[in-house]
Amino acid sequence: MEMPAASRNEMVMEVQELNKTLMIFRQMELLLYAIGRSHGCGDEEIARILFNCIFTLHDQKKKHALEKDRNALIALFMKECRGTARPVEGDEFPSVISRMNESEREAVLLVYGAGLSIGAVSSVMKKPEDEVKEDLLRGIRFIREHPDVEGCPEYHRLYVDYLERSIERTEKVAFEMHIHQCPGCQEDLATFQETLLELREFFEQSHVPEGFRLKLDGLIDTELETRKKKNKKRKRTGIIALIAAFLLLFTGFVTDGFASIYYTYADWKNDEDPLLREFYQSGIGERLNLTAEDNGVKITIKTAIADEIQTLVYYEIEDMEKDRRLMVDTENGFSLVNQIDFQDEGGSFYLEEGKSEEGNEEERNIHKGSFSLPPIVDDVEDPLIKLSFTQLITMSPDMKSTMEVYATNAIEEMERTRGVWEFEIPVEKQESRVMKLGQEIEVEGLPVRLDEVIIAPTTTALTYSIREGQEEPSSIFHLLFDSIKTKEKAASLNWLSWPTFLEDYNDGWSAYRQNFDSLYFEELKEPELVFSTLQMHVPEQLKFKIDFTKPFPQVHEYGGGTILVEEPPKDRPGEVTMKMPLTDSRDFDTVSIMSKEEFEGEGDFRNDGEMESVYLDRNGKEFEEEDWDYEEVMKGNYPRSLTVKQSFKMFKQGKPAPDLIPTEFIIDGYEKTVFLDQSVPLKFKNK
Structure with missing residues (x-):
């Protein structure tokens, strides 16, 4: 059964949101791994903690406040680490740091690992700056282990400010005059500074072992399978599409196969895409027609166009022995070998379906499209794009584009063709x-x-x-x-x-x-x-409780509308259902609502309930999900999705908790969409 167009689009948009969260953490992956090691955690524990943070941020929609707040994300990760922290024997920095007390360890990690200012760490740790400096001083002394010389105690408090160049001028002058006359402080400060340099070098040179990424990959894969089963009562094919598309994206996140690559399904007709034709006619790019053959399949690289925004690679896949069309298996069959030569932009990682598919209807054994890679680093001389293809997927005859493959529940059963097709593609970066x-x-x-x-x-x-x-x-x-x-x-x-x-x-x-x-x-x-x-x-925040001594439904005014709490079933008191009627005054589309257990449970609790929505188009017309106009969505005309019903069934530590009755709820805000009917002339200062 094919997934409705609306479900396909919802899944892709959900993938985008989840992928944005992954990209946020990806930028800090090395640091977070080092922080985890410094809490005495092993690879499996760090993977679990990182997994919890990723889905906590995604599910609870805290990203609205956190996605641009690196400090808060680090604090969230360290908070999760505290529960499993333990001292580890050894002389390496992570082991030594793990044996510090909590406040010293966190101060050292935040300042010298994360590179935060003393003021920022004071805010994160919720303590005065002077106390943070004392934690740093004790932490560094702990790492040094009983130095032969400890200097004059009355000047110890100045070490951190002096080396961070934040000391007041009068104190700096007095401190330097004392150091000049005191050999003990000279040696103590020198060894203190040496320890700081070694500590910073450790964090800069930290790496994440491949096995760790595989563990994290496995946890997320398992979670997605769990969510697939949970949503059986919903559009079943939709969640499968989410899983398939998510795996496509997440492979690029957790493996060295390709970095920050996004796959563009832009099919064109007979090698004469209008934009490609313009390139050739203007002298931008050239016809390359590089080919590689293996296992009866030929892959042709038509050309490559690079600029400061992206690098486009146009390709064609031809099955020379069978009447079938093949697509690249982006999950397991593609890699950008020289990814070091490409900018890692973090956020430029998305899935796009091409605007024309006619060229993939004429020949039943040829598939045409393009890859979009990040821009090439400016100082790379004679740039090459080194691509390796190792596995292809057989598309169904009725499928026009690769997007349709990921929008079905049959991708896992589709036939694979293995081989090795490798390319070194010359490209010239064009000016903009x-x-x-x-x-x-x-x-x-x-x-x-x-x-x-x-x-x-x-x-x-x-x-x-x-x-x-x-x-x-x-x-x-x-x-x-x-x-x-x-x-x-x-x-x-x-x-x-x-x-x-x-x-x-x-x-x-x-x-x-x-x-x-x-x-x-x-x-x-x-x-x-x-x-x-x-x-x-x-x-807009709201906290409310269910009062079992009062009649139901219990009404709570919120966001210009109402939230109606219905009476829980007598035989299932832990199941709570809320309805949110559509009214002219209602301002919210969806509400970020959690039980108190979810809000305070640090990932131990989650809601396994259902959510029902209705859709409104730009003209205010209400329609069902299956009537969603996919073509309009492709043009950017997204409908509003309004929640009308939400239920709660609590899980604790991954298992159903029917005896847990949520009675307190927290709303930390709501989402709304405003359709715009506005345009503005662009007034360029230069032409």
Whole structure:
């Protein structure tokens, strides 16, 4: 049975969210592994702790507040480590640090491992800066183990500030005058500094063993299988598609097979994709037609185009012996060998379906498409793309694109073809045009600054900034666009490339980038930016209890609407159901609601209940999931998904807990989507 189009899209969007969470932790993987080792944890324990953090952040939607807060993520991981921390014998740094007391260990790890400032560590540890410095001093002395000389005790408190260059000038002068006259302090400070340098070098050179990644991979695989079984009462094929697509993405996260690669299913007709034809005609790229054959299959690399945004590789797979079409097995059959030559951008890792599939209908033994890799590092001379293919998947005859393969429940049973197809692809990095903007506008009262547009050969990238709320907690916004229009062409949104977070500025602005179709060969006459939707997390908090002495349903006002708590079944008192009626005044789409056990249980508790939603299109028309217009979604016209019912069935430590009756609930905010009917002319400062 094929999964409904709506379910396919929901699954892909869910994959995006989960993949974003994975990317957040991937950027800190080496540090977190070293922190885990320094708590005396083994590989399996660290993998379990990291797994818990990934799914805690994903499931509880805490990412709205945490995804850009590296300090809070590290603190979350260390909090999970505390429960399994134990001293380990040995002379290596992780073993020595594991034998410190908790406050000394955390101060050392946060300052010299994570590189946080004393002020930031003070905030994370919730103690004054002077106490953090004392923890650091004791921790470093513990590592040094009874030095022969300990210097003058009254000056010990200055060591940390002096070496961190944060000491006040008057104290610095007095301290340096004393050191000049005191051989004991000279030697003590020198050995203290040497220990710090060795400690920092340890963290910089830490590595993650391959076996650890395999353990983490196994845990996530098992969790996804569990979630698949849990959701049997839902659209069954949908979760299978999620698992398949997630495995595709997560392989790139946990193995060295490929890094930050995203797979673009852009099929074109008869080798004459319009954009590819423009490349050839303008002298950008050349026809390569590199081939490799094995096991009766020929893979041809047509060409490669590189710019500062991405690196596109156009390919063709031909089965020379059988009447079948083959696709690359991105989970187990593809690797970017020289990934060191490519930028690791963390967030640029997504799945995109091509906009044309006609070219894959004409010949039943040929599949055509393109890979999109990260941009090549600027200082690489004579760049090559070294690709290795080792396994292919046989597509069903009725499938037009590879996306359809991952949207079915049959991928595990599909036939595999093994072999070795290796390529070294020459490529030249093309220059882009940067068009400066500097426009400030408002979208539904949200201050937005349009910074610049990068006109690259393969894509058009808009850099923009959002001024998010200064109050705590602040709202989190995702601004989605429809297109960039010129007089002759509309460059559509790259619909599955979620806006990439770039950086936070000190003035309260946060910068993002969004990709569109290429406008490289177009005249930029009367350019106009068209908006689509504004998605936001509103941090409206509410705590409430179930009072079994009062009648049901019990009503709680929230977000302009109501939450109705129904009476639990007499024979199943642990099952709690809440309804959220649709009303004109209701502001929320979905609610981030947890039981007190989930909120405070540090991963020991989770809800295994169900959720029901209805869908509203831009015109306010309500429709069912199976009626979702997949073609419209591909154009970026996402409907609103509104929760109307949510139930709670508690699990404790992975097992059903029917006797656990949740009576207290915490809401930390809600999601809402606003359809936009707005566009703005782009006023370039340079042309």
